Amino acid sequence: MDHLDSRFTRRALLTAGLAAAAAACSSATRRPVSSRTPSINPSPPATPTTSATPTSPPPDPASVKANELGVIPVLMHHRLVDKVDSEYDMTPAWFRAELERLLKERYYPVTTLQVARRDLGHVPAGRAPVVLTFDDSSRGQLHYDGSSIAKDSAVGMLLDFAREHPEFPAVASFYLNKDPFAIGDPHRVVADLAKHGMEVGNHTYDHVPLRLSAAKVQEQLGKLAAMVGAAVPGLQPRTMALPLGVEPSLPALARAGRWRQTTYRNEAVLLVGAEPAHSPWHKSWNPAGVPRIRSSSYGGGTGEFLSTWWLDQIKSGAVTRYVSAGNPGHVTFPKKYADRLAPAYRGMAVAY
Numbered sequence: 092m093d094h095l096d097s098r099f100t101r102r103a104l105l106t107a108g109l110a111a112a113a114a115a116c117s118s119a120t121r122r123p124v125s126s127r128t129p130s131i132n133p134s135p136p137a138t139p140t141t142s143a144t145p146t147s148p149p150p151d152p153a154s155v156k157a158n159e160l161g162v163i164p165v166l167m168h169h170r171l172v173d174k175v176d177s178e179y180d181m182t183p184a185w186f187r188a189e190l191e192r193l194l195k196e197r198y199y200p201v202t203t204l205q206v207a208r209r210d211l212g213h214v215p216a217g218r219a220p221v222v223l224t225f226d227d228s229s230r231g232q233l234h235y236d237g238s239s240i241a242k243d244s245a246v247g248m249l250l251d252f253a254r255e256h257p258e259f260p261a262v263a264s265f266y267l268n269k270d271p272f273a274i275g276d277p278h279r280v281v282a283d284l285a286k287h288g289m290e291v292g293n294h295t296y297d298h299v300p301l302r303l304s305a306a307k308v309q310e311q312l313g314k315l316a317a318m319v320g321a322a323v324p325g326l327q328p329r330t331m332a333l334p335l336g337v338e339p340s341l342p343a344l345a346r347a348g349r350w351r352q353t354t355y356r357n358e359a360v361l362l363v364g365a366e367p368a369h370s371p372w373h374k375s376w377n378p379a380g381v382p383r384i385r386s387s388s389y390g391g392g393t394g395e396f397l398s399t400w401w402l403d404q405i406k407s408g409a410v411t412r413y414v415s416a417g418n419p420g421h422v423t424f425p426k427k428y429a430d431r432l433a434p435a436y437r438g439m440a441v442a443y
């Protein structure tokens with residue numbers, strides 16, 4: 092990443108070590124993971140979209156330290172369990188601590204799709220977008236207490252946290268496989284995720300690495316998309332997370348394809364490792380390979396979170412994060428970063 096000091100990137104990879112290489116999934120079998128760094132080839136930018144119209148003039152960008160070309164942490168979670176027994180786990184207490192930290196450090200949760208669509212105009216001035224992703228649709232992420240979402244599930248905790256802190260909305264992106272959350276009722280869980288404003292993403296039907304034939308890749312993604320569409324008519328996953336970080340031999344099939352009557356299209360493809368993502372306005376933003384930061388404890392479940400290391404880097408100023416200007420329809424940044432802007436967005440630039 093050109094604007095991340097190479098020392099930090101290297102150190103992160105060293106520090107992350109096995110974590111970065113193996114951060115994958117909670118499936119019982121561990122496989123070696125291709126943990127590639129994102130390609131530097133941006134695809135042609137999509138038409139910019141914004142989601143809000145300001146009702147009052149935006150603040151002076153310097154006063155809120157606006158920088159919409161900074162990095163966005165996309166945090167990757169797997170299992171939420173009471174007793175940690177793998178490096179893919181976190182306890183409810185740890186997740187709660189993460190939410191507390193993100194709030195304290197002025198992050199604001201958005202979905203993967205909002206980043207991919209540059210739909211970040213609603214992020215309040217001075218706040219920094221963060222994406223909370225959950226892979227594998229395991230039980231701890233969403234389960235029920237009678238007819239209610241259980242308070243110790245990730246969804247329940249997000250909803251409770253947002254009730255306590257309305258300035259930190261319950262927003263996250265869930266990457267599902269077949270029989271999501273092992274409840275045996277895809278309709279119910281997909282409808283509940285959608286009802287609460289969560290993004291429903293595609294993690295393939297059978298959770299298999301996608302080094303498969305073109306037909307099988309499309310079956311894996313199309314079948315999951317069909318399950319989501321059957322659960323909530325009209326709803327389609329629009330971003331996906333690669334199982335074990337493995338790309339299809341034909342990478343374009345992660346973005347779009349067809350299985351039987353179902354076409355699918357993913358506007359962003361999430362990788363497994365291991366650094367913050369570029370701003371979607373940055374010239375190196377690449378929706379075909381969006382890196383994530385592992386937010387669970389490596390070292391057999393007892394070590395530090397990789398996310399702790401990266402959030403510390405951002406907090407120290409070693410890595411500059413995306414900070415909203417609260418000025419939808421524009422891209423605001425300090426003049427010294429002007430060469431990082433993707434040329435397609437020069438007409439929207441506010442450099443200060």
Ligand SMILES: [Zn+2]
Pocket residue numbers: 115116117226227294298333334335
């Ligand atoms: Zn997975």
